[in-house]
Amino acid sequence: MHASQCPDGGGPPGAWDVLVIGGGPIGLVTAWRAAQRGLRTALADPSPGGGAARVAAGMLAPVTELHYGEEALLALNLASARRFPAFTAELEEASGRDTGYRACGTLAVALDSDDRAHLSELHQLQLRCGLEATWLSGRECRRLEPMLAPGVRGGLRVDGDHQTDPRRLTQALLTAGERAGVELLRQRAVRLLTAGGRATGAQLADGTRVSAGQTVLAAGSHSGTLAGVPEEVLPPVRPVKGQLLRLRVPGPYRPFLSRTVRAVVRGTPVYLVPRENGELVVGATTEELGFDTTVTAGGVYQLLRDAHELVPGVTELPLVETCAGLRPGSPDNAPLLGPTALPGLHLATGHHRNGVLLTPLTGEVLAELLTGGRVPDEAIPFSPARFTPALQEQSL
């Protein structure tokens, strides 16, 4: 539907209440939640559901992915992880689709004394943060996961870190959004439109100008490149490449692994995420190479080498897919959620490693903002204004 075909209502004639730019899980959940609350909502993306979420492993891992200095982000991640069961049930009901959510837990293991020391440090940090994680001996790890290498020196059992299937999640969000009335504009937004000192929508690649009372920029790693966004509100988001492999566990080998298994092998993280349907995702590289999504021999080699050290049997499995995607990295690895200094323009981007995990919470935060004009307390530390010190001081 073109802007000229829009329904009547409040705001400028022919305008949508909300235009969401970007059709990854963050944009899709924002549009779905906005439409559920009665806002006339359009979403612009040439291929909704087709971005980084097609590549992501879908770990819901606030505890095993905890990093020093990210305690504020931990609170947000935990808040979203807690929402996942009810969110999944609601989304599956609304869409009639399975999302592949699996409350399987995670085992983080160490292969040598350096990795063991690293894991022990992580365990201390987890305990200081009040998180549940149990230290296991190598033998106890292998009892849980018999496919682990004999050399595993110990591990952390985290029963609260789960997984979902991002490909199915985005399909479910697409269906739920359409059922709730979201209009999908299968075009790339090429320019933010502004008038009278506020955002008024976006121009699409085919030249259509889409008017909207509020615009949400949720374009993942591309969020920092949209033309027309004033310099001072352009989000400092950059692409962080991740390469992944998809293997298939044939019937007689199942269950190959019963939970997510991860490790840091000689300083490099690797994880294996087993799906209910027999898919085994192995990820991921972390590369700062701009907008490059080439799958390289070196990336595939690194992942297979490290996965093989951890679980030697992986090299027996059929390799069905190699892929690369772009995480939307931000300067502090945390998302930018909330209004910008340009009235009418909101951000939901920069989720970096946690886009899938933060999908439920982001949907709620943006729905609150779009309908009530305020950001819920738990999201206030993630205001885009934190990267614009002058604006932050004004708001104090």
Ligand code: GLY
């Ligand atoms: N959260 C996993 C990754 O970004 O590779």
